[in-house]
Amino acid sequence: MGSLLGRYFSIMTFGESHGAGLGVVIDGLPAGLAISQEDLQRDLDRRKPGQSEFTTARRESDQVEILSGLTSQGLTNGAPLALLVRNQEARGADYAKTAQVFRPGHADWTYFKKYGLKPQAGGGRASGRETVGRVAAGAVARQLLKALGITVRSGTMAVGPIWVEKIDWAFSETNALKFLDQNSYPQASQAVLEAKDQGDSLGSVVTVSALGLPVGWGDPVFDKLEALLGQAFFSIGAVKAVEFGDGLALSRMRGSQANDPMGPQGPLRNRHGGILGGLSSGTELLARLYLKPTPSIALDQETINLEGQPSIISITGRHDPCLAPRLGPVAEAMCLITLADCYLRGPAQLEQIWPPK
Amino acid sequence: MGSLLGRYFSIMTFGESHGAGLGVVIDGLPAGLAISQEDLQRDLDRRKPGQSEFTTARRESDQVEILSGLTSQGLTNGAPLALLVRNQEARGADYAKTAQVFRPGHADWTYFKKYGLKPQAGGGRASGRETVGRVAAGAVARQLLKALGITVRSGTMAVGPIWVEKIDWAFSETNALKFLDQNSYPQASQAVLEAKDQGDSLGSVVTVSALGLPVGWGDPVFDKLEALLGQAFFSIGAVKAVEFGDGLALSRMRGSQANDPMGPQGPLRNRHGGILGGLSSGTELLARLYLKPTPSIALDQETINLEGQPSIISITGRHDPCLAPRLGPVAEAMCLITLADCYLRGPAQLEQIWPPK
């Protein structure tokens, strides 16, 4: 359960870290959208492991295969698009030790209680590799939204205590940490490497931004844009807080400070993060995702084994010391998938609805 | 759209601030659950307006009527439970002025663009009164979960810059602000009244806690417990950030600090907030909701009128100066509804599934 998302742009993902492969089926795409393997590969390559000293050394080519849903001209045919990425390097040996004990901060204990499963090689469905299907679906959503002039991007806002001073989107594309500020980058980079060298890991913050949204996407009540994105972002493992606009700061302000004044084109300021009354306001959509540190660390940790007896664990497999650089593309994907779903809900006024009268 | 929530404990809410009434239909309830009008009224009374100087002076008796779903013995019969609360004091005059301009920080502008509706009396579906249906459904969920020993509570964690120093659940029930700490209560209370006296409002933070959860509720991937609660909490108007456990602080920590060690009964500490791998861990579920200040303030604000021309607005209707005390019960309701939905998903292991073999 739980691998289905979206009412209009509906996706069902599948796959485990060390099984045959991972992927997604997307139902609800209109016919006539050009989708190429290259379009999808671009996004998949951005979340691929083994790309820098900041990420796990596991190597996966993550080549995506389009199994269905396209015409011979490479256009969607209105039928489900099925995408498959096969696993290559499934180094089960690394995980042999962890299989006897529950890793703190992981899904091992709760999955054991819920499913009766012993800790699985690489985390099974709870592994970060599960996000491959999401990124593939997000790449399709990106194509759908591109023609509307909507773009979604992400970057690292903080690693541990080191925060970006001034957001520089261009810079984030030049460093493997995806850090959004050149000034504080050296400290950020050093903080991550220090943690890594000490067998430890570091928390982080990712910013997601969407530009070009029309006014009025999202729905009232339970499907507010924050609510749909809230589910989408919190569905990413390691995300423990989500904030829209100046959300945290707003809770400390007065209304006279917090309300963004309105001008003829819409809000004149963006403390609200691009969502008003649960609907997009036409300004930049801004969200921050607060990530806990990678729970897999080499330092000794107190835990229990399968028999329930106290045990010490040190996790020596290949792991990202800091999750922000790899989860940024996943956060973008979840934003894209959510926006695609909002788009396909269609207009809300009778006179705008197809067929024209 | 957007008024439907839950796959197993499915609710559809309805109603506007100044229409005939508000309510909810709940489908998915098992037969045999005792539900009385009093059970529901208790929770509705907790969110009722007009109860103190901290809340709007609007007076509504908010009496709930059970339209269907019960046997003559007052037990659920397995059919939908329909609940109706009629509006009484619909003082449209207060809203006459605002109907010509878009209130900053409100849904007026986005609803106008999406639905073609002029700003509605009292906010229409975007009003806080919309939450009546949620609280009624939450009260039903509370009855369902009570027999399992699960309790959900909420309190005010902060108003503006004044934070609770030490959480005291008993104290929160003694003050109209639902503030969770007696020591800092005087400052908190003063801060709200000052803002109110100056025609302004104040941001705030609500804490929600659930006790007694078994291990393993929630589902992997998109239906992680944080994800379901994330949608539920962000669907409450004014919520602009949500945090589970020590979410914000975790993003600044190292893994060795953040991971909660495991003992034979489960996690020995609760920085994770009761959810591991997206599933309940058996420890206290803890979430914080960061609320923006009430956008309706008496101070002058820059905005535009229906013709798109610059205008100044001062909102003099009846409004809560601080949303935490009234949204606490709503946050509880959304938590209860989500947990009821998780409960009714049933077990995940073949051998635990009905019918027994």
Added chain:
Amino acid sequence: MGSLLGRYFSIMTFGESHGAGLGVVIDGLPAGLAISQEDLQRDLDRRKPGQSEFTTARRESDQVEILSGLTSQGLTNGAPLALLVRNQEARGADYAKTAQVFRPGHADWTYFKKYGLKPQAGGGRASGRETVGRVAAGAVARQLLKALGITVRSGTMAVGPIWVEKIDWAFSETNALKFLDQNSYPQASQAVLEAKDQGDSLGSVVTVSALGLPVGWGDPVFDKLEALLGQAFFSIGAVKAVEFGDGLALSRMRGSQANDPMGPQGPLRNRHGGILGGLSSGTELLARLYLKPTPSIALDQETINLEGQPSIISITGRHDPCLAPRLGPVAEAMCLITLADCYLRGPAQLEQIWPPK
């Protein structure tokens, strides 16, 4: 469970035969549709009991109240429309006897086993009165589709062994049996009254027709138009077979007889009943619903009591001797609801999708 239908035009119905009332909440309506109490009452009056010798003598005014979802101008506001019909004549005494035994052909036995409920007064949720919410929702769908030039009608095709010889839609509106043929009407009428006089009941067949559908409504695979309508029609109690076009006859034909030839405007014949490849073909949509006789009869029947011991039952309450005249409007409603859902799915080609590029 089971009281929710539709993905885009989503309805949740509620209510029992002898509770406070029945109704429906509709989510997904676009803003700007004119809906009046009169529009809804017209359809509700058509299914109302107590209108002729062919239907139960129970009298209900079935006045519908619109609880939410309209602007002060009587246009939908994009929020859920909640509709309520209160029960008036709940004559529990008639049902006292049946409460101790399971009525053959009724839901009594299966509801008892599933819900642990003793046979309920008037059938509870399994009563024909449950259809009030459907008809109310159908009336709303009718308004939505009217502007597109789509009309839906129904009539009685057969009662017992008496079949219509030639369909005459105008005639069906002139007789309480809604019989579609003047020639065979006397026999039909007599057959029903004979059965009634003998304390018995009669099976029947209802035809539903939709005119004005564009080409391409419905979706491939599981949401074929026949599949959506199949669920909708079979969800009406007493429907035991459903046929589209010349469905039964087609199974006896050869392909060369069954295939309808194509002309420049579409199919030149309509053996297929207006659906090809699961999508509307632009020709008249034609379905037949085969209804079992009313299971409540005055004649002695063999059954068991609540203790499981053999018993004889004779049911003397107020019951329709033949279900077709009252279920016709319900069948129309289910057709309208399904078509509204198809309409709101929107276009399937990228270039037709909102917003225009």
Added chain:
Amino acid sequence: MGSLLGRYFSIMTFGESHGAGLGVVIDGLPAGLAISQEDLQRDLDRRKPGQSEFTTARRESDQVEILSGLTSQGLTNGAPLALLVRNQEARGADYAKTAQVFRPGHADWTYFKKYGLKPQAGGGRASGRETVGRVAAGAVARQLLKALGITVRSGTMAVGPIWVEKIDWAFSETNALKFLDQNSYPQASQAVLEAKDQGDSLGSVVTVSALGLPVGWGDPVFDKLEALLGQAFFSIGAVKAVEFGDGLALSRMRGSQANDPMGPQGPLRNRHGGILGGLSSGTELLARLYLKPTPSIALDQETINLEGQPSIISITGRHDPCLAPRLGPVAEAMCLITLADCYLRGPAQLEQIWPPK
């Protein structure tokens, strides 16, 4: 759209007749169910083409690959099960001619209007090969239900005008037509071969039966067991009528004939087809599916070409002369999928619900 089915046993199918492959992802399976490639292959082999003179000569090995969802012990792990069958013999040339004209009785015309697609090689998503994903999912459902003692079977009830005289399940497994009666088999077989020899095709009727169902599966109102099965069966291409029990005959009877008397163990007769009040009654579930003849025939047919001009078509590809033998396994699959969904809805009485109190 439309490739998603089931709320608890949720499946999303994908694939076209001449693309890379076909398959299904199943979400909602409990952990601990043994699933082997052989279990699935057995059912897939039963629907495989090229097995007799009664079916198309197209040859496909239809080997299924399990991409995800199993532990190393071959048990479900609670995550989605993804199944893939690659296409092998995609003989596009056969279809070259038909691509310029709309085949009568096919989805060509409606798909062209809806999706803007020219008639696709082999029918694309509208091809009978689309059912591969269904049969794979049905095989999984069969494993789930087997442990409960539930079995589902199907057979050919009629071909053209030749009906079974007496149902003989054992005999149907011995002939390629899956005909259910040895006496009338020679005529049935001859009728199909005659039609085939003349370049024509023949309509047919399939019976589906489920044994071992407990009382109370299905839900009231819109999710009646007939309604869920109605959608499932009508979603199979070529099905133009569906009947439960003696559905057609019941519409001609009186109540005193139609009602099945009740005994201490439940209904003493089965005219109702195993469903009462929308719930399973514990007796044999019996449904009949009425299939139109294969629309692809070699005889000349009147149609139009892509430019809308009158044209004559003769379809000479490989096609089944009669659909019953190949759609029987598909009908079983749809029944199994629906029953699995009902099973996973769980109990409806509070005291039976997990966790036990």
